[in-house]
Amino acid sequence: xRKALEISNLKKIYKGGFEALKxxxxxxxxxxxxxxxxxxxxxxxxxxxxxTSLVNKTSGSVSVFGKNIDTExxxxxxxxxxxxxxxxxxxxxSLMRILVNQAGYYGVDRKTAHERAEKYLKxxxxxxxxxxxxxxxxxxMKRRLMIARALMHEPKIxxxxxxxxxxxxxxxxxxxxxxxxxxxxxITIILTTHYLEEAEMLCRNxxxxxxxxxxxxxxxxxxxSSLNVETFILDLDSKDLADHSSIELTxxxxxxxxxxxxxxxxxxxxxxxxxxTQLTDLGxxxxxxxxxxxxxxxxxxxxxxxxxxxxxxx
Amino acid sequence: MSSSVxxxxxxxxxxxxxxxxxxxxxxxxxxxAITISLYFVIFGELIGSRIGQMGxxxxxxxxxxxxxxxxxxxxSYSNVASSFYSAKWQHNIEEMLVAPVPNWVIVAxxxxxxxxxxxxxxxIVTLVSLFFVDIQIHNIWVIIATVCLTSATFSLxxxxxxxxxxxxxDISIIPTFILTPLTYLGGVFYSISLLPExxxxxSQANPIVYxxxxxxxxxxxxxxxxxxxxxxxxGVFIVTLYTLAMVLITKGVGLRT
Numbered sequence: 001x002r003k004a005l006e007i008s009n010l011k012k013i014y015k016g017g018f019e020a021l022k023x024x025x026x027x028x029x030x031x032x033x034x035x036x037x038x039x040x041x042x043x044x045x046x047x048x049x050x051x052t053s054l055v056n057k058t059s060g061s062v063s064v065f066g067k068n069i070d071t072e073x074x075x076x077x078x079x080x081x082x083x084x085x086x087x088x089x090x091x092x093x094s095l096m097r098i099l100v101n102q103a104g105y106y107g108v109d110r111k112t113a114h115e116r117a118e119k120y121l122k123x124x125x126x127x128x129x130x131x132x133x134x135x136x137x138x139x140x141m142k143r144r145l146m147i148a149r150a151l152m153h154e155p156k157i158x159x160x161x162x163x164x165x166x167x168x169x170x171x172x173x174x175x176x177x178x179x180x181x182x183x184x185x186x187i188t189i190i191l192t193t194h195y196l197e198e199a200e201m202l203c204r205n206x207x208x209x210x211x212x213x214x215x216x217x218x219x220x221x222x223x224x225s226s227l228n229v230e231t232f233i234l235d236l237d238s239k240d241l242a243d244h245s246s247i248e249l250t251x252x253x254x255x256x257x258x259x260x261x262x263x264x265x266x267x268x269x270x271x272x273x274x275x276x277t278q279l280t281d282l283g284x285x286x287x288x289x290x291x292x293x294x295x296x297x298x299x300x301x302x303x304x305x306x307x308x309x310x311x312x313x314x
Numbered sequence: 315m316s317s318s319v320x321x322x323x324x325x326x327x328x329x330x331x332x333x334x335x336x337x338x339x340x341x342x343x344x345x346x347a348i349t350i351s352l353y354f355v356i357f358g359e360l361i362g363s364r365i366g367q368m369g370x371x372x373x374x375x376x377x378x379x380x381x382x383x384x385x386x387x388x389x390s391y392s393n394v395a396s397s398f399y400s401a402k403w404q405h406n407i408e409e410m411l412v413a414p415v416p417n418w419v420i421v422a423x424x425x426x427x428x429x430x431x432x433x434x435x436x437x438i439v440t441l442v443s444l445f446f447v448d449i450q451i452h453n454i455w456v457i458i459a460t461v462c463l464t465s466a467t468f469s470l471x472x473x474x475x476x477x478x479x480x481x482x483x484d485i486s487i488i489p490t491f492i493l494t495p496l497t498y499l500g501g502v503f504y505s506i507s508l509l510p511e512x513x514x515x516x517s518q519a520n521p522i523v524y525x526x527x528x529x530x531x532x533x534x535x536x537x538x539x540x541x542x543x544x545x546x547x548x549g550v551f552i553v554t555l556y557t558l559a560m561v562l563i564t565k566g567v568g569l570r571t
Contacts, residue, residue, distance in 0.1 A: 053411060073414075149409075
């Protein structure tokens with residue numbers, strides 16, 4: 001399998017001495033849907049900035065489909081489509097002009113550029129706004145415009161830096177579907193996001209970065225399987241609770257939160273059936289059940305905490 | 315990248331730049347026409363009629379080339395300075411920085427945009443001046459060469475100003491405190507031969523003197539300086555400023571962290 005992105009010992013020290021990247025190594029294979037997660041200031045945007053040549057690296061190497069950015073920068077750039085975190089298009093230009101000009105910077109002639117702009121504006125439900133100044137768009141529309149713009153030269157790798165920030169749930173889900181579709185068409189996608197549910201739902205592989213270091217780099221399944229304990233919330237029938245001041249479940253850690261809500265911690269060796277059996281024996285019916293927190297979020301928080309503790313020990 | 319890819323990229327930047335100043339034509343094309351009309355009315359009709367001849371021509375005819383050149387200089391400079399700085403400020407310069415556009419194409423695109431506005435404004439001002447004076451042409455090639463090289467020089471100057479600028483104030487400091495005094499003292503309104511010898515020497519350090527005089531030669535056939543020196547000065551400025559702009563953009567000064 002070809003390597004879409006290969007980063008080796010990448011370091012970045014900003015003026016003033018802040019060390020944003022402390023020598024990261026990362027490989028993303030062609031066709032992957034890859035998540036780069038980390039808290040604010042972890043080094044995600046710096047990494048993306050270096051890959052797309054918006055940030056000068058201090059040392060290390062970056063190759064995009066085998067093209068090293070030090071020796072074949074223009075070739076490397078031609079493979080990448082970038083959806084940055086901040087809106088960075090001309091606020092006074094129309095959507096059509098923004099897209100056609102962007103395609104032109106990659107050598108796409110204006111006729112082809114107009115055809116592609118029509119295709120993506122329609123696909124992203126922006127066609128009616130094509131002649132409007134971009135500043136007139138809503139936040140969600142601006143995000144979609146940035147995705148359309150990144151696709152105008154038909155990149156092989158699409159990098160999205162928090163693409164769904166500030167986007168409502170319905171729109172976020174439609175963007176997820178669109179990104180999945182692009183990935184199925186063969187575009188390698190690298191995503192940074194604060195919505196961990198988004199990463200869990202979309203990405204096959206994941207790297208977690210904290211304080212300029214990759215603290216975990218694995219596939220999503222392996223990462224989630226390392227989760228030992230999950231917490232479930234059970235909504236109990238209030239009629240059945242009249243005779244119970246507390247609920248004790250043998251072998252489980254549980255607690256009543258609110259009048260008829262029970263939180264239960266379940267480790268890998270236990271089953272849900274054991275909980276239901278005990279509650280049935282107590283004469284308590286369960287009306288509904290849900291996972292307390294996003295599983296990935298739990299892992300993420302644990303890893304970041306461990307990373308901080310390790311840093312403090314040093 | 316292949317030359318055809320670069321050509322399309324250059325065309326796109328030029329397209330964007332020309333569209334920008336045409337979209338805001340009330341801010342970019344109309345003011346020079348009004349300003350120049352006022353100059354003609356005040357300096358040409360009211361005051362000029364009392365001055366008499368200068369350089370062998372009536373005062374109105376004498377100042378026309380300088381006024382056209384002044385508009386070309388100001389508009390070439392301010393077009394690139396404001397457009398490039400706005401692109402930095404809105405971060406849409408990143409659209410070009412992430413694309414495989416060679417740095418020379420970015421420089422050429424912005425300078426081309428500045429030249430387009432400078433030359434268009436020059437044409438408008440020339441048309442306006444026809445209402446006040448009969449324009450004669452001594453050497454059209456000198457006119458074309460001077461206006462193109464001068465607008466390229468000041469477009470490069472505007473680009474370098476914008477690269478270093480970190481606020482909108484920074485792109486008005488150079489035009490206000492350097493460009494305007496140099497232009498007014500650059501022989502637009504007088505022949506430097508009228509100055510005392512010492513100030514004639516000082517004036518020769520002002521590059522705008524060479525541009526205005528070469529341009530005036532194209533219209534009237536009179537000049538205070540040698541054309542060879544004038545074009546040499548323009549050549550040196552263009553090479554120096556282009557080299558500086560390329561170094562700055564390649565290093566990412568003001569553009570990359």
